[in-house]
Amino acid sequence: MLQKHFTKLLALLTGVFAAVRHFSYRSIADSIVTRVPVLDSDTYFRWGYELSTTGQHPSGPFWLGPGYPQFIGWLFSLTGDVSPQVILVAQMLLSCATFLLLLLVTRKLFGERASLFAGILGILYAPWLYFDGMILSASWILFLNSAMFFFLIEYGGATEDEPRNWWAWAIAGGLCALSALARPSILPFAAMLTVFLAWRVWQSKLKPSYLVAFVLALILVHLPTSLRNSREGGSPVFVTASGGVNFFIGNREGASGVYDELDFIQTFDAPAEAEGYRLEASKRVGRNLTLPEAANVWKEYALRDVFADKFGWLGVELKKLWWTLRNEEVANNFSFRATQMINPVVDHLPIRWGVLLPLAVAGLVMFWDRRKKLLLYLFYSLSYVATILIFFSSSEYRFPLVLVFLPLAGYAIHAIIEGFRNKQTTRVAVALVVYVVLLLPANAPSKTAYDQVYPRSDFANVGTTAMRYDMFSEAMGMFARALAIDPDYRPARLGLADALWRTRNFDQAREEYERLGVSPPDSLSGAPLETLKSVIDSIRATEGDSAALAELDRAIPHPESLAVRDLWVERAKLQAADNRYGAAYWSMLNAHDLDPTSPDWLFWAAEYVLQMDFAKQADSLYQAAIDLYPAYAPARIEKGFLALEVGDLEEAVRQSRELDKIHIPNDSIRAQAEKLDSLLQHLYE
Secondary structure, three states, rough: OHHHHHHHHHHHHHHEEEEEEEEHHHHOOOOOHHOOOOOOHHHHHHEEEHHHHHHHOOOOOOOOOOOOHHHHHHHHHHOOOOHHHHHHHHHHHHHHHHHHHHHHHHHHHHHHHHHHHHHHHHHHHHHHHHOOOOOOOHHHHHHHHHHHHHHHHHHHHOOOOOOHHHHHHHHHHHHHHHHHOOOOHHHHHHHHHHHHHHHHHOOOOOOOHHHHHHHHHHHHHHHHHHHHHHHHHHOOOOOOOHHHHHHHHHOOOOOOOEOOOOOOOOOOOHHHHHHHHHHHHEEEEEOOOOOOHHHHHHHHHHHHHHHHHHHHHHHHHHHHHHHHOOOOOOOOOOOHHHHHHHHHHHHHHOEEEHHHHHHHHHEEEEEHHHHHHHHHHHHHHHHHHHHHHHHEEOHHHHHHHHHHHHHHHHHOOOHHHHHHOOOOHHHHHHHHHHHHHHHHHHHHHHHHHHHHHHOOHHHHHHHHHHHOOOOOHHHHHHHHHHHOOOOOOOOHHHHHHHHHHOOOOOOHHHHHHHHOOOOOOOOOOOHHHHHHHHHHHHHHHHHHHHHHHHHHHHHHHHHHHOHHHHHHHHHHHHHHHOOOOOHHHHHHHHHHOOOOOOOHHHHHHHHHHHHHOOHHHHHHHHHHHHHHHOHHHHHHHHHHHHHHHHHOOOHHHHHHHHHHOOOOOOOHHHHHHHHHHHHHHHHHH
């Protein structure tokens, strides 16, 4: 009966899986977290954009795997949409395909009921949805790996006594290589499978064609990257040059088992991190090193620490296993805990790693008498666990194991139900004991684990990135969120102070700087400057412009020592009022240097230059203001009048037509634009 309706149920589950992602996307599509990628996400986004526009990778050997940014580049080129949102939509669609492939493979190995239970667990598994909403390689890798399993098991006969369809093995080898280009964690799986196939060929139990097809496809897809790395780095690099550094982070003396931030690395976006490790290694050895050479130095440092304290290193390896067992999602970008705070759909999904892992192991116990069918799963699981033990534990490193754990967990539910029906109490009891034994340590309270996933730095990182794009109000919101979690978090407090200062909330910013014991950018902006301006205005009204300028010079004898835009603007206005147009021009250019995003200062510099009859220089300054802000009407008006004065009617008409497209709310400026238009009409009559 179930077999008859399986296809409909499969379609229903896939639809629900897609619907969950639809509602999740709607909840985050306009979030600053989505619009401003941070750390690795920012690197991938920029890299993909460069590939879509120039087709070129960054110079030097790869620090991160090139497979995922290549996927982003293809996506941008295909859609013509260069935005973080299009990546997330594509990932969610890819995950729907992954979900379908996973359930089909589960059906092949464990039957229809186990497949449906695995589907329900997959829908409710929150970390999967979390990774679908991150610009990270996790969802892309999961899709490639699920497709690889599908071809190996459905068409390649990998779990049967006699494999079939050599082309399926070739496709699987290519998919395995693509996964390795996104992250090399799959390579131990490829090595173990290759050795196993070679052993079967040696025993005359397998045709060599399957081995050759898999290995040849793996090499052909992967080889160009290795050759390119060797050419760019001057020494062999298989996929990425970061392996030695990651080995050092995870195995040095004092390693915690997860990613640690080291003092000599100032910023943790990938290019800066790579350069930081290269420079520090060069400093320690006393000569300038390439990236691969530096990575090798860090590997040697770690090996020295390992052999100097073997028992201490074994303790670190146990920490890695402990972190891998734990329910917490240890992040190295934007954390799961922070995502829960901004995405209610993720927050409401009930299944976490600490439930899935014990259930999967219980399923393995129930399936133990047929364990030979799970040889591929064994190789695959060992591959990702080996990556964790070699380097360090993180949520992203263990995430691909869901391709094994969801089918086994689905089978566990099915087998336990059937065991109760058939009164196989001993078998069910053993599985339940295993489940409970793993469930308790995976979910037991731990201050160490809690502190590790504390999300204060996530919001601070987003705020810092938003500042780079001049998104100051959004940045202040992120810093405020970080401070709501930890009011004493210094980076967030400093970021908030900087954002307040950049938005001209000087007095509030000065209070934040004082709380931190940090000097503000200058001592004048805010209330002190406003008080000074009031004094200057009073003198100007009673004694004239020259006296006001003299008072300003007396109060601020060395204005170049203060990076205060308004000080230069005030000085320029007084100098111009005193007919010192050359000085006013230079003062206004200083204001522009301090606020290069505004066209106002270029416009006024042009006005002062024009007073000295330097029409060509004024025209170029008006054009610079227009280039900065094409809808800046005052500059277009003056440029149009200048064109009329020199008889360039074509330029004057062009500026008038551009002004017709601009909404001008200011009455006096609109009157000037109408005057220009009227003059042109009169000339053409």
